[in-house]
Amino acid sequence: MLSTLVVPRVSETDGAGHINNTVVPIWFEAGRREIFRIFTPDLTFDRWHLALVNMNVDYLAQIYLNTTAEVRTWVEHIGNKSCRLYEELWQEEQLCAKGTVTYVYFDYKTNKSVPIPGSIKTALLHHALEQTT
C-alpha cells in the first residue's frame, strides 16, 4: 500500500465550503506518483507508458480544508496489457472517497496498448491489495 499525505488548499474548496468533488481525482492521481515511477523512473513524458481507460469514484463523506488528508493506493489487478488500482481517501479516520482506475500499458508512438513487461509486473506486486489486508 502506498500512503500519500495531502494538505488541502483553499483553491481546492468550492462555494459549498468543502473540497470540490473534481479535486478527488486530482488527489488520487497524486497518490499514484510512485506507481508512475515504476513505469517511468524519472517521470519524463517522452518515456510515459500509461493511458487511463476508466475511473470510478464513490463519494462517501465531505472533505474539509482544515485537516490533512491521506490517499491510500493499492494495485488491485494486473492483466496482460492493463492494471487496475484501488484508492481510498481518508480524513480524520473517516473514509471520504474510494474508487478504482484502470490503465493500459501504452505505446504513444504507435498509439497501441502493449503487454506490461515482467519486471514492471513484479514491482507492481509489492503494492498488491492482497498483501495489505
Add this chain to the structure above:
Amino acid sequence: MLSTLVVPRVSETDGAGHINNTVVPIWFEAGRREIFRIFTPDLTFDRWHLALVNMNVDYLAQIYLNTTAEVRTWVEHIGNKSCRLYEELWQEEQLCAKGTVTYVYFDYKTNKSVPIPGSIKTALLHHALEQTT
C-alpha cells in the same frame, strides 16, 4: 440534451501533450451548469441542494488542445432522492469520453438526503435521455 462548448486551455494539458484526464470531470461538471440551475436558479451556495455520490468515466480517445470540445449532458434516471446523469465528451466527431454521475438531493443543514420536489423532477425530464435518441 444539454450541449456545452469548451475551449481547451493550455493549463489543462499535461506533459504527455494532451488534455489531462483529471480535466474531464471538470468539463463534465461545467456541462451540468443548467442542471444545477434547475435545483438552484441563482447558483448561490447557501441554497445548494446537490451532493455527488458516484462518478464513473470511460476514457476512449485522447483530447487535444487545438480544437473546441463539446460536452453533452442527459438526465438518465430520476429517483426519489437521487438522479443520475449521462455525459459525453466530443471533439471533432470523435467520442473521447463518456460517463455517469449520481447526485442525491441533499439538505446541507441536516446533512441528510431528502426527496426531490415534483417541480424539479418535471424540469429534469426536459433533458431526459429517452427524449433525445
Add this chain to the structure above:
Amino acid sequence: MLSTLVVPRVSETDGAGHINNTVVPIWFEAGRREIFRIFTPDLTFDRWHLALVNMNVDYLAQIYLNTTAEVRTWVEHIGNKSCRLYEELWQEEQLCAKGTVTYVYFDYKTNKSVPIPGSIKTALLHHALEQTT
C-alpha cells in the same frame, strides 16, 4: 483587442463563495489562445516558443459564479525578444481584475531567448493596445 467569454465553473469557486483568486491567471491564459496561435498556429507543444517571465494581477472586485465573464487581451509592448500583454476581466460591466504578463520568445532546445520574427511582430500589432483605445 481579443475578447474571450468564460462561463465560470463550480470547481472554480472557493469556500468564500466567489471565484478563487488563483483562477484569474487561468482565465487570463485562456484569453491568450489566439496570441499563442500567432506563435504556434497549430498549438502543438513541440513548436512552442513562449516562456512567461512575469505576471502581475490587480484584483478589483469579487467574481461570481452566476454570470458569464469576459477576458479582454491587448498587446501592450513588443520588444526585440519579449512582448507584454495587458489583460482585463469583466463581469456585468464591472472591471474585476486587470494585469500584465511578459513573455520571452524562447528556444526550448537551446533554453535561450531569441529575437521575435518580424512576421510575428506584424501579427501581434493587430491586437495592440493603441489601436483599440
Add this chain to the structure above:
Amino acid sequence: MLSTLVVPRVSETDGAGHINNTVVPIWFEAGRREIFRIFTPDLTFDRWHLALVNMNVDYLAQIYLNTTAEVRTWVEHIGNKSCRLYEELWQEEQLCAKGTVTYVYFDYKTNKSVPIPGSIKTALLHHALEQTT
C-alpha cells in the same frame, strides 16, 4: 519564514513538459496556509477575513515534475488594513519563482476593509522578512 513542501502532480504539468505557470500562484497560496490560520484559526469560511488585491510573480526557471519543490513565505510589510507577503519557490537549490501578494483585512458582511487587530499583527511579525535574513 514558513516552509511548505510541495510534491508536483502530473495534472500540474502542461504540454511543454514542465509545471504550468498558472500552478505557481496555487502553490504560493498553499504556502500561505499558516498565515491564513493566524487570521482564521479553524480555516472556516464564515470567519474568513482576507481579500487579495495584488499578486506579482517573477518566473525565473522551469519547474519539473520529478522532484519536490519548496515554497518559502515571509511577511514583508504590515500596514493598517493590509499586509504584503514575499514568496519564493525553490526546486533543487534553484530559485524558480518569486513574488509578492497584498491582502486587505476585509469584512465580508460590509464589503469593506477594516484595521488589522493588534494580536494578529503580533503573530504576523513572527514570520517577518527582517528576522530571517
